[in-house]
Amino acid sequence: MDSTATEQVLVNFPLRFANGHTIDTLVFWCVKCGKLAQDTQVFGQISRIVPHAADVRASYQCSCGHPNAYRIRLKDNKSFTWLADDVWREQLPPKPSIVTGLRRQYYRTFWSFKMKWVCFLMKRYLKRLHCSIQSHSK
Numbered sequence: 001m002d003s004t005a006t007e008q009v010l011v012n013f014p015l016r017f018a019n020g021h022t023i024d025t026l027v028f029w030c031v032k033c034g035k036l037a038q039d040t041q042v043f044g045q046i047s048r049i050v051p052h053a054a055d056v057r058a059s060y061q062c063s064c065g066h067p068n069a070y071r072i073r074l075k076d077n078k079s080f081t082w083l084a085d086d087v088w089r090e091q092l093p094p095k096p097s098i099v100t101g102l103r104r105q106y107y108r109t110f111w112s113f114k115m116k117w118v119c120f121l122m123k124r125y126l127k128r129l130h131c132s133i134q135s136h137s138k
C-alpha cells in the first residue's frame with residue numbers, strides 16, 4: 001500500500017466536476033468474494049490533475065483476506081475507466097440515458113398535465129353537484 005493512501009476515499013464524495021456532472025458515491029466490493037466494502041474501509045486518494053477527470057486510487061482489505069486495489073479514472077462526460085487484471089477497461093458515456101431522460105421528462109410533463117386536467121374535471125363535477133344539491137334544498 002502507498003504511504004499516501006491513508007485517507008478514507010469516500011469522504012471526497014459527492015465529487016463535482018466543473019461542467020456540473022456529479023458523482024454521489026462509489027461502491028467498492030471485494031473482487032474475490034464479492035463482499036461490499038463499507039465507506040470507512042476504503043482508503044486511498046483522489047487526484048485531479050486535469051479538470052475533466054478524477055483519478056481514484058483505493059484499497060480495501062476484505063475480511064476474507066483478499067487485499068483489493070482499485071484504479072479508477074472518472075470523467076466529466078459520465079464515462080470512466082478502471083484497471084482490472086492489469087488491463088484498462090472503459091465504460092463509455094451512457095448515450096441512451098439522454099433519450100431515456102428526455103422520455104422520462106416528457107412523461108412527467110404529460111402526466112402532470114393529465115392529472116391537472118382530471119383535477120379540473122373533478123372540481124367542475126363537484127361544483128355542479130354542489131349547485132344541484134343547493135338548488136334542490138331550496
Ligand SMILES: [Zn+2]
Pocket residue numbers: 030031032033034035062063064065066
Ligand atoms: Zn473478500
